[in-house]
Each structure stands twice: as C-alpha cells, then as structure tokens.
Amino acid sequence: MRRNLLYFAVCGSIAASYLALVFAPPEATMGDLYRILYVHLPAAWICYLAFTLSMICSVLFLMRRESRYDTLAGASAVLGLVFGAVTLVTGSIWAKAAWGTYWNWDPRETTTLVLWVAYLGYIALKLSLENEERKAVIGSVYNILAFVTVPLSYFSLLLFPTLHPQVVSGSGIALSPPMTLALALNVVSATVLFAYLLGAAVTVQSLERRVESLQYLREEGG
Amino acid sequence: MLEVFLVSVVYWASLLFLFVWLNRRVQRLTARLAVLEGDNADRDE
Numbered sequence A: 001m002r003r004n005l006l007y008f009a010v011c012g013s014i015a016a017s018y019l020a021l022v023f024a025p026p027e028a029t030m031g032d033l034y035r036i037l038y039v040h041l042p043a044a045w046i047c048y049l050a051f052t053l054s055m056i057c058s059v060l061f062l063m064r065r066e067s068r069y070d071t072l073a074g075a076s077a078v079l080g081l082v083f084g085a086v087t088l089v090t091g092s093i094w095a096k097a098a099w100g101t102y103w104n105w106d107p108r109e110t111t112t113l114v115l116w117v118a119y120l121g122y123i124a125l126k127l128s129l130e131n132e133e134r135k136a137v138i139g140s141v142y143n144i145l146a147f148v149t150v151p152l153s154y155f156s157l158l159l160f161p162t163l164h165p166q167v168v169s170g171s172g173i174a175l176s177p178p179m180t181l182a183l184a185l186n187v188v189s190a191t192v193l194f195a196y197l198l199g200a201a202v203t204v205q206s207l208e209r210r211v212e213s214l215q216y217l218r219e220e221g222g
Numbered sequence B: 001m002l003e004v005f006l007v008s009v010v011y012w013a014s015l016l017f018l019f020v021w022l023n024r025r026v027q028r029l030t031a032r033l034a035v036l037e038g039d040n041a042d043r044d045e
Helices: A001-024 A032-064 A067-099 A105-128 A132-146 A150-156 A177-222 B002-044
Strands: none
Touching: A001 A177, A032 A067, A032 A105, A032 A132, A032 A150, A032 A177, A032 B002, A067 A105, A067 A132, A067 A177, A105 A132, A105 A150, A132 A177, A132 B002, A177 B002
C-alpha cells in the first residue's frame, strides 16, 4: 500500500511539474515568476492539513487515551513543520522578486511564522519530557492550544490589510483553467506524498517507542 | 526563472531529505529492535 502511494506520488509529481513549468501559460503581470505558486501553495496546504490532522489526533488521544493517536499527532506535526519551513522559504524568495525584500512583516508572513514557531514549541515540549504519559497528555493540550494559530494564519488575509495575493476566495479561483488544472494536480500529488511520508513517520515513531520500552526492560532486568 | 528554479530546489531537496532520513531511521530502528528482541529471547531461554 505504502509503495503504491509512493509510485502514485512520484508519477503525479512528474506530471504536475510538467503542467506547472510547461503547460500552464505565463501570468499577465508577473510572467513566469508566478510559477512559484505551484510549489508555495501546495506546501502551505500540506502545512495546514498536517497541523489540523495533528490537532484532531491530540483531541482523540485525550478522549480515548490510545497512544497511536499521540504518535500520529507527533508525526503529522513534524511533517507540518517541514512543509511550513518550505512555505516560509519559498514565500520569502517570491517576496524578494515581487516586493523587493525577503521579509517585510506582512500579516500573512508574520502569522505563518507564529504558527511555525508554535508547532516548533510542541515538538520541543515533547522532546523535553521524559515520562511517556505526561509527554502525551501535556503535548496534546499544548497542540490543541497551538492550533489557534492555524485559522489565524489562514484568515489573516481577511483580518488584516496585506500585500499577499488571495488565489482561492469565496468567489472562486483567480486563475485561468490551465493554471487551475496545474495547481490542482500539484496539490493532489503533494497530498499523496504527504500521506506516504506520514506513514513512514508513524512507523519511525512506533519503532522508537518499542526500542525504548525494550531498552528499559533490559536495563531493569540487567 | 532563477527564483522558480531556487524554489523547486528548496521543495524537492526538503522532500528528498525527509524521504531518505525517514527510511534510514526505519532501517536503523528495525536492526536495533532485532538485536533487543534477540537479547530478550536469549534471557527468556
């Protein structure tokens, strides 16, 4: 199943890259520079998706006290941080080309940085606690509180005056049909890639727990 | 187009790093687990 996901993600990504770089026409004002959108927007979407999934798993953990939910929450948050970093870096490169500066404290930039730092705190908190039960419970509560930054970042375009363009809004998508097709395929292939990486990250976290418990047993016995 | 190239490099390098790191971590942990389970089995005998 995981291998099939990987094949699908690789094939989808190749097709999506072709659509983004060749098939989609240049944009009227920005020319080819707008093609950064095909990387920046899927990365941002995965970042929001990963943190939302992480928060849902933390809620489920607190309700059911099953460690698999905490494992999934942690794995999803780590991936969200990587995709969040990609979103911030690609956004900065785009900002430098379009606005003349890498960082200008635009509300969207600032709220996304706050979101990223909040989830960095979640991972740091989980790494700093020794006791597994405490780590899971305190981490879950923190995760739910940190999730406030996700809607804050997403709706920052509506809440504050900003230079950041709004591609998807209530009135539809501000792109031509070929651009929309290229963007949709990039978003889908990034989502499949995320699903594959999440499976691998969950496997890593589960193995780490088993190794830690066996090491503990060995130390207790020896 | 330099910016588009740079952004693509950042994106794919990050994903490749994640892919390689996660798969290497799975391999190392699986090997460590086999050693620990072997030790436990020896002790039980």
